[in-house]
Amino acid sequence: MNARAMLTAMAFVVTVAGCGAGDDRTSGGAADGRGVGAVTVFAAASLTESFTRIGKDFEAANPGSTVTLNVAGSSALANQINQGAPADVFASAAPANMATVTGAGNADGTPSIFARNQLVIAVPRGNPEGVKGLADLGKPDVKVALCAQQVPCGAAARTALDSAGITLTPATLEQDVKGALAKVKLGEVDAALVYRTDARAASADVTAVEFPESARAVNDYPIVALKDAPNPSGARAFVAYVRSAAAQAVLVEAGFQAP
Known part of the structure; x- marks a missing residue:
C-alpha cells in the first residue's frame, strides 16, 4: 500500500x-x-x-x-x-x-x-413517527438507516430484525454506526438502529427507543x-x-x- x-x-x-x-x-x-x-x-x-x-x-x-x-x-x-x-x-x-x-x-x-454493547432505535427528539419498537420500522412510510451488514452494528441489526421476523428495506446503508446516527440527526431518516452508547452520546439530538429483541444481538x-x-x-x-x-x-x- x-x-x-x-x-x-x-x-x-x-x-x-x-x-x-x-x-x-x-x-x-x-x-x-x-x-x-x-x-x-x-x-x-x-x-x-x-x-x-x-x-x-x-x-x-x-x-x-x-x-x-x-x-x-x-x-x-x-x-x-x-x-x-x-x-x-x-x-x-x-x-x-x-x-x-x-x-x-x-x-x-x-x-x-x-x-x-446493545442496539437501540434512534429517532429524532420528540419521536415524530411514534416509533415504539422494531415492528414500527417495517411500516412503509418509515425511513430507516442501517449499518451495512459487514459492519458489526449492521450484523447485529440483521440478527435482531430476523429474530423479530421483520423485513424492511433501509433507506440507506452506512459504513459505520456514526453514519447511521447522522442520518437521524440530519432529519434524513425517521429512525436508525444504532448502539445504545452512540444514542446516549447524541442525546441532545436523538431519543433512544429500547426494544427487547436487542438482547439477542449483543456485541x-x-x-x-x-x-x-x-x-x-x-x-x-x-x-x-x-x-x-x-x-x-x-x-x-x-x-x-x-x-
Missing part, C-alpha cells in the same frame, strides 16, 4: 491530546506504561467518545505519551491493518472483524473482551496489541489500561456493559 493510498484508507484520525512531543513520539517505553511514547489505536467508530476520554486519561497517567485514534467501521479497520497500515492496537466492535486480523497473523497474543468488543506495532510496549500498556478499573468506569458511564 503506497503512502497516498494509506492516507486515503485512514478514515477519521483523532489526536487525543499530545501531553508531550519531542523524542517521546518515537516507539519504546517500559511495559508498565512509563514513557510509552506514541500509541496509535485503531478503534471501532462506536468507541470514539469513550476512547477519546480514555486516551486522555492514559496520557495523564503516562507523561510524555500520546494516543492517536483512527476510528471507522471495524471491517474497514481490519482491512487497513491487514494491508499494512501502521497501528499499535486494534479495538473491534465484534469478534468477527477481530478474527480477520488474528486469522492473518497480525495480532500479538490473544484478544480479550473489554466491553459489550462483544475485543482488543489486542498488534504483531507489527511500531510501539510494542506502548501497545501492551494501552491494552492493559483499557482493561483497568478506571477505563472500565468510563465505558460503563458511556453505556457499555461490562464484559
